[in-house]
Amino acid sequence: MLHSYSPYMQNVDAAGLGIGDDHPPRIMGVLNVSEESPYDPSVYDDPGEAAAYVDEELIDEGADIVDVGLESANKRFEVLSAEEELKRLDTAIETIESVSGDAVFSIETRYASVAEAALDRGFDMVNDICGFADPKMPEICREYDVAVAKMASPADLDRPGAIADIDWETRRSPEWAAEADYVDRLYEALKQNGLTDKTIVDPAFGGWSEAKTIEDDQETFRRLREFRGFGQPLLVSINRKNFLGDVAGRDTDERLPVSLAATSLAVERGAHVIRTHDVRETVDAALIGHEFGRTTAQQSSDGVRVEQLDVRTSGDIGRHLDRIGATEADPATLTTRTIEVSGLGTEMINRVATATEQTGVRFVRGDSSSLLVGSDRALESLVETLSENTGSPPPIERKTSIDDVTGVLQAILE
Numbered sequence: 001m002l003h004s005y006s007p008y009m010q011n012v013d014a015a016g017l018g019i020g021d022d023h024p025p026r027i028m029g030v031l032n033v034s035e036e037s038p039y040d041p042s043v044y045d046d047p048g049e050a051a052a053y054v055d056e057e058l059i060d061e062g063a064d065i066v067d068v069g070l071e072s073a074n075k076r077f078e079v080l081s082a083e084e085e086l087k088r089l090d091t092a093i094e095t096i097e098s099v100s101g102d103a104v105f106s107i108e109t110r111y112a113s114v115a116e117a118a119l120d121r122g123f124d125m126v127n128d129i130c131g132f133a134d135p136k137m138p139e140i141c142r143e144y145d146v147a148v149a150k151m152a153s154p155a156d157l158d159r160p161g162a163i164a165d166i167d168w169e170t171r172r173s174p175e176w177a178a179e180a181d182y183v184d185r186l187y188e189a190l191k192q193n194g195l196t197d198k199t200i201v202d203p204a205f206g207g208w209s210e211a212k213t214i215e216d217d218q219e220t221f222r223r224l225r226e227f228r229g230f231g232q233p234l235l236v237s238i239n240r241k242n243f244l245g246d247v248a249g250r251d252t253d254e255r256l257p258v259s260l261a262a263t264s265l266a267v268e269r270g271a272h273v274i275r276t277h278d279v280r281e282t283v284d285a286a287l288i289g290h291e292f293g294r295t296t297a298q299q300s301s302d303g304v305r306v307e308q309l310d311v312r313t314s315g316d317i318g319r320h321l322d323r324i325g326a327t328e329a330d331p332a333t334l335t336t337r338t339i340e341v342s343g344l345g346t347e348m349i350n351r352v353a354t355a356t357e358q359t360g361v362r363f364v365r366g367d368s369s370s371l372l373v374g375s376d377r378a379l380e381s382l383v384e385t386l387s388e389n390t391g392s393p394p395p396i397e398r399k400t401s402i403d404d405v406t407g408v409l410q411a412i413l414e
Helices: 047-058 083-099 114-120 139-145 174-179 182-191 212-222 225-231 242-250 256-268 279-291 313-326 346-359 376-391 402-413
Strands: 012-014 018-020 026-032 064-068 103-108 126-128 148-151 199-202 275-276 298-301 304-307 335-341 362-366 369-375
Touching: 012 182, 012 256, 012 279, 018 256, 026 047, 026 279, 047 083, 064 083, 103 114, 114 126, 114 279, 126 139, 139 148, 182 212, 212 225, 212 242, 212 304, 212 369, 225 335, 242 256, 275 279, 275 376, 279 369, 335 376, 346 369, 369 376
Parallel strands: 026 064, 026 275, 064 103, 103 126, 126 148, 148 199
Antiparallel strands: 012 018, 298 304, 335 369, 362 369
16 A cells, blocks of 8 residues: 555565665666666666676676666656657666676666566566656556655656656645745655655655756755655665765766765665665765664564664654654754853853753853753744843744754854
């Protein structure tokens, strides 16, 4: 059946390969049998050469999953029909039949008919870049009991990943559209058309539409933990993407170092599958992110499940509250911040101490600096209280972040 959220952080079985918090990060290598693909090293139209590439450059280098694309998803090219994709499927089938190594084979397609044909002929899972725009796709994946990666996308087979182009005033409401930022819209797109029990969510990094900006991808990456709110495994495709190259000022062929750094961060923030063209190096980067990243405490005894969630912001907590149905709770009251303040004079220390007593923020004095500890909502109240005393109105946004709070505090305390 389809559902919107998992009741807990779920693991997915992909043809015997475990994906989720209970397993190490999985690496998805890429093979394209499409002449349009922009990345030549992964493009093959001869099954024998393609199989050799898969064995030597993907599986032998550490790929757990091989994602086979039948067409380029680049928005500059015309979208192939299902019939045209099916004509290219023979090359993909011959390739996987010739591979000697062991891997899970994923078919990248937006069409349920192509997915069904591929699953019938040996593929193990599906990578849907149109987010179940084909309404039969989740039905096919459920029928074959396979894992499926669902990329955030409009419900339009011709517009994969074009989140910035969705008319959210019509899809949701004018009020929601006015309040929602890009990540909110991305998250909502993943919710559209539901999820299967074996869905892996993909927040659609990359230039999928003209309206999407590099800043959109950068903000999505900063807030990657929020996507754990679905309770499903998370796939990211960030290899050599523009939003990373922009930070370092690097062209595509010089972006491997920034891609590896981002891979470690992505795994630390909750990614379970990393899709990449640079398999060997990415394996190592993912390992570091896993080894030194988040820890989750899971126990199961007599039907009781205990899990330590990796949450850092009220946005993270808000997604989990939504998932478990605790919609009345205020996430800003559940997020604890610790802010260090130094250079305060005696008068200001006394003012802050008095204000914290009124707002529930704990004020811990040290020899040369002090700590303010409290929830987002308590810190927001502290800012308001101090502002009332100074006559400075606090520029607090609808979504209070650590930057908002510290910025306002600094302005007031100066």
